[in-house]
Amino acid sequence: xxxxxxxxxxxxxxxxxxxxxxxxxxxxxxxxxxxxxxxxxxxxxxxxxxxxxxxxxxxxxxxxxxxxxxxxxxxxxxxxxxxxxxxxxxxxxxxxxxxxxxxxxxxxxxxxxxxxxxxxxxxxxxxxxxxxxxxxxxxxxxxxxxxxxxxxxxxxxxxxxxxxxxxxxxxxxxxxxxxxxxxxxxxxxxxxxxxxxxxxxxxxxxxxxxxxxxxxxxxxxxxxxxxxxxxxxxxxxxxxxxxxxxxxxxxxxxxxxxxxxxxxxxxxxxxxxxxxxxxxxxxxxxxxxxxxxxxxxxxxxxxxxxxxxxxxxxxxxxxxxxxxxxxxxxxxxxxxxxxxxxxxxxxxxxxxxxxxxxxxxxxxxxxxxxxxxxxxxxxxxxxxxxxxxxxxxxxxxxxxxxxxxxxxxxxxxxxxxxxxxxxxxxxxxxxxxxxxxxxxxxxxxxxxxxxxxxxxxxxxxxxxxxxxxxxxxxxxx
Amino acid sequence: xxxxxxxxxxxxxxxxxxxxxxxxxxxxxxxxxxxxxxxxxxxxxxxxxxxxxxxxxxxxxxxxxxxxxxxxxxxxxxxxxxxxxxxxxxxxxxxxxxxxxxxxxxxxxxxxxxxxxxxxxxxxxxxxxxxxxxxxxxxxxxxxxxxxxxxxxxxxxxxxxxxxxxxxxxxxxxxxxxxxxxxxxxxxxxxxxxxxxxxxxxxxxxxxxxxxxxxxxxxxxxxxxxxxxxxxxxxxxxxxxxxxxxxxxxxxxxxx
Numbered sequence: 001x002x003x004x005x006x007x008x009x010x011x012x013x014x015x016x017x018x019x020x021x022x023x024x025x026x027x028x029x030x031x032x033x034x035x036x037x038x039x040x041x042x043x044x045x046x047x048x049x050x051x052x053x054x055x056x057x058x059x060x061x062x063x064x065x066x067x068x069x070x071x072x073x074x075x076x077x078x079x080x081x082x083x084x085x086x087x088x089x090x091x092x093x094x095x096x097x098x099x100x101x102x103x104x105x106x107x108x109x110x111x112x113x114x115x116x117x118x119x120x121x122x123x124x125x126x127x128x129x130x131x132x133x134x135x136x137x138x139x140x141x142x143x144x145x146x147x148x149x150x151x152x153x154x155x156x157x158x159x160x161x162x163x164x165x166x167x168x169x170x171x172x173x174x175x176x177x178x179x180x181x182x183x184x185x186x187x188x189x190x191x192x193x194x195x196x197x198x199x200x201x202x203x204x205x206x207x208x209x210x211x212x213x214x215x216x217x218x219x220x221x222x223x224x225x226x227x228x229x230x231x232x233x234x235x236x237x238x239x240x241x242x243x244x245x246x247x248x249x250x251x252x253x254x255x256x257x258x259x260x261x262x263x264x265x266x267x268x269x270x271x272x273x274x275x276x277x278x279x280x281x282x283x284x285x286x287x288x289x290x291x292x293x294x295x296x297x298x299x300x301x302x303x304x305x306x307x308x309x310x311x312x313x314x315x316x317x318x319x320x321x322x323x324x325x326x327x328x329x330x331x332x333x334x335x336x337x338x339x340x341x342x343x344x345x346x347x348x349x350x351x352x353x354x355x356x357x358x359x360x361x362x363x364x365x366x367x368x369x370x371x372x373x374x375x376x377x378x379x380x381x382x383x384x385x386x387x388x389x390x391x392x393x394x395x396x397x398x399x400x401x402x403x404x405x406x407x408x409x410x411x412x413x414x415x416x417x418x419x420x421x422x423x424x425x426x427x428x429x430x431x432x433x434x435x436x437x438x439x440x441x442x443x444x445x446x447x448x449x450x451x452x453x454x455x456x457x458x459x460x461x462x463x464x465x466x467x468x469x470x471x472x473x474x475x476x477x
Numbered sequence: 478x479x480x481x482x483x484x485x486x487x488x489x490x491x492x493x494x495x496x497x498x499x500x501x502x503x504x505x506x507x508x509x510x511x512x513x514x515x516x517x518x519x520x521x522x523x524x525x526x527x528x529x530x531x532x533x534x535x536x537x538x539x540x541x542x543x544x545x546x547x548x549x550x551x552x553x554x555x556x557x558x559x560x561x562x563x564x565x566x567x568x569x570x571x572x573x574x575x576x577x578x579x580x581x582x583x584x585x586x587x588x589x590x591x592x593x594x595x596x597x598x599x600x601x602x603x604x605x606x607x608x609x610x611x612x613x614x615x616x617x618x619x620x621x622x623x624x625x626x627x628x629x630x631x632x633x634x635x636x637x638x639x640x641x642x643x644x645x646x647x648x649x650x651x652x653x654x655x656x657x658x659x660x661x662x663x664x665x666x667x668x669x670x671x672x673x674x675x676x677x678x679x680x681x682x683x684x685x686x687x688x689x690x691x692x693x694x695x696x697x698x699x700x701x702x703x704x705x706x707x708x709x710x711x712x713x714x715x716x717x718x719x720x721x722x723x724x725x726x727x728x729x730x731x732x733x
Binding site: 418420424425426428429430431432433434435436437439443444447448449450 | 533534535536537556557558560561562566567569572573575576577578579582583586587590591594626627643647
């Protein structure tokens, strides 16, 4: 690999700093007492404590999955802090937010108060595990939208949470989902009532702050009949040497004619250039197209984490429902990503579309793993999948594992895949026309990712483009 | 056009270059003045392409000796993109494909980068589109070029036309065309020759690297150089090219 390419992709992580905010922290380790501690801290009703304990007992019987194409040392679940919260405060306005926290966001280039105002985005900020402030809540409330932390929802809208929590990702779905169901600390809750089009994009910035605090978020979004919402999730974390486990669960439910668009930009600490440190991102995201003509669309730009294990999926239950998955996954150094989607076609006339772009640099390994399943009742179901891989240099790897199961012979399933490489010759072609190598790489990458970026909401697309540029920018001279 | 007092655009002295540790160029001397057209000919493996790429700065080609002055300054002190911005152009023998990057965006970025260095105004996408279409019309290039990715899925002839289009846009002072004529049908050859002839002006120069004489039926060179074994072994006028076509390269090798 040429030195130009190496410089380009070997950018140090820029968001490495720790904000000194006092945390109210649980002792390390996991047992039923830890779970009771979390539940008590959050003054939860009994049914939720039962939900947690049931999940925990199930988790104890399960095995850590070994099928992903990733390698990491065994996780010691007793060496993790499961609850850590800033001093609880109720804030009426952004002015009351801890200035230290605001500075943190500024360092990240995300001045949230300005951002919220200028972009018209309501930001439900998750700092470590507790919501610190929620903006625009009132404006949303006027049209009947509930957008709050899941802890608040548990207290204020228990009937909704109880009805839908665990309905898409059951407590025993997989090892990490079971763990999350036992110990989740906070997350977002969003409810769009019948016929309401959410007037603005809803956005949450996640940030892992206390060293060794595993972060277990829980997000639940419900769009009732004819409702629609676009939800943005952006993440970044400070630099630590010990690995941090992140096992979130996101559940989406779309009823008849409803539409949910969920976009993620993920830039957690990926470890250093020798593969030390970095976040383990083991996430379960699933959407249920419960109603007819409903639509769920996942868009993700994954650039961080030491290990990514993530398959945002759609269960297409309602007739003529639509599932979409658009993904860019960039890995560098020793990062490992095993990511993709599952499209489960159950209803008639269901359609799905998968566009996956994997970029591997350094010694990283990037796998697409996807399942397209057409059930026996899914008459005339259609799927189109396109999985493209780009290799930067000669030491990185890319794999595609498409699984296709068809149980109805009226279905149409298409799969296309390509692999390309950015090498010396491509870069020289640009430089010989006066274009700098940095700009060249960014142009190639943006071109490669265009089909996915087009799916992101405007300001998020700009952020994603910048982020990839940042990741690939270097001291080219 | 040879003019005794014209500015020296390129002066190469004793140039040696290696590829993967093997010395290919073994001492090349060449002087190109403004207004001149040079043809560099020679058998396969004589070092013609290495010479072209070493001048443009391909990172795989290591200059191991000698000097090259471009318009009076040290060429090898410049990064490849700086050479391009200073008006050096390399037309590739095998232009690479760049999927996903639109040809029009690529051309505009290259054009604006070079314009900015020359202290001229950059063009916005609409203005550039007009300018580009005009150039394409002159060169008889199909408009569908713009919507496609750079060289992606282009035929051999289309790739070469795209090279000539880039040359026409960037208006280089010194264009080095590496076997731009190879693999072209007669129509494409005319397009390429037309593009080159349009470029040649009193303050520009062209170095045509070619294996065959047929390109020189359309572009009349002022000098013809024959390379062999990493050196220029013979220099003459247009008549030399015709003699090479008739007699092959062996007699030059023997004479050298």
